[in-house]
Amino acid sequence: MFHANLRSRFAELVQKPIPEQIKLIIEKWDPSNPNCAFRTYLYNKVEEHAVPHYHPGPQDDPKEWDEALRNKPAPNFMPVLCAGFPSIVARLTLQRRALAEFNNKLHAINASLDAILSRHDLEHSVRALNARRRHAEQSRRCLVLAAKVQILRNRGYALSGDEDELKQKLQKIDKELQDPALSARLEELWSRLIILRQYADSLKDEINKPGALDNGGLSEEVEAKAKKILEDYDKQLQHLRKQVEEAKKDFDEWEKEHQPTPAPAKKAC
Known part of the structure; x- marks a missing residue:
């Protein structure tokens, strides 16, 4: 079953035109694109009284943000979107x-x-x-x-x-x-x-x-x-x-x- 799905996806990828495949690859690497493959949620510790004021941002997927909110390690932690290597560098700098x-x-x-x-x-x-x-x-x-x-x-x-x-x-x-x-x-x-x-x-x-x-x-x-x-x-x-x-x-x-x-x-x- 797995090999069949893999072959079907590979066939779809092969059937797509070259410009469309290049565009898809660029979207996967572009941090500002919603289809970026390097997207995850990290957590920031905030004051408990400020937790209700946090909401999904314009670049956040509401479903992914809600899922990250449910999986937070502690009540006073809030999810923050980290997309691509520039976000990781900015977080390390901070x-x-x-x-x-x-x-x-x-x-x-x-x-x-x-x-x-x-x-x-x-x-x-x-x-x-x-x-x-x-x-x-x-x-x-x-x-x-x-x-x-x-x-x-x-x-x-x-x-x-x-x-x-x-x-x-x-x-x-x-x-x-x-x-x-x-x-x-x-x-x-x-x-x-x-x-x-x-x-x-x-x-x-x-x-x-x-x-x-x-x-x-x-x-x-x-x-x-x-x-x-x-x-x-x-x-x-x-x-x-x-x-x-x-x-x-x-x-x-x-x-x-x-x-x-x-x-x-x-x-x-």
């Missing part, structure tokens, strides 16, 4: 452009992380070191003052109002400096920076895997993963920037509020 944009965003994220780490090392680390130095100096001065107060108490002298107020302020400052909340916040910010750097490195390794472009560009899984990680980067960077600003504001207020109060001058007897 995927390479998208890959270049992902790489640019990764470089921007790495640059932002490096800037945050540098600013943290140059500003917060130095200020924390200065704060520890001032704390050590104030602790030494408090110890000297406590020794003098104890000597005065042993001699029967009572503290004046200014001295008692200074004592309470010093005790409050010492208690706040021993509070682990400040160091915990710094550790949290540092861990967030490390996590962001690891995410950026993992995504860069995933994109630069050999064969990512040989297989037709980024796979849908890698593209979805890259999009989700970039969105998480943006959210975490915004949250991290907010946390750093709040920590800086709290530290500035604390530093302004707890400047060492000069000791009151004693009246000459």
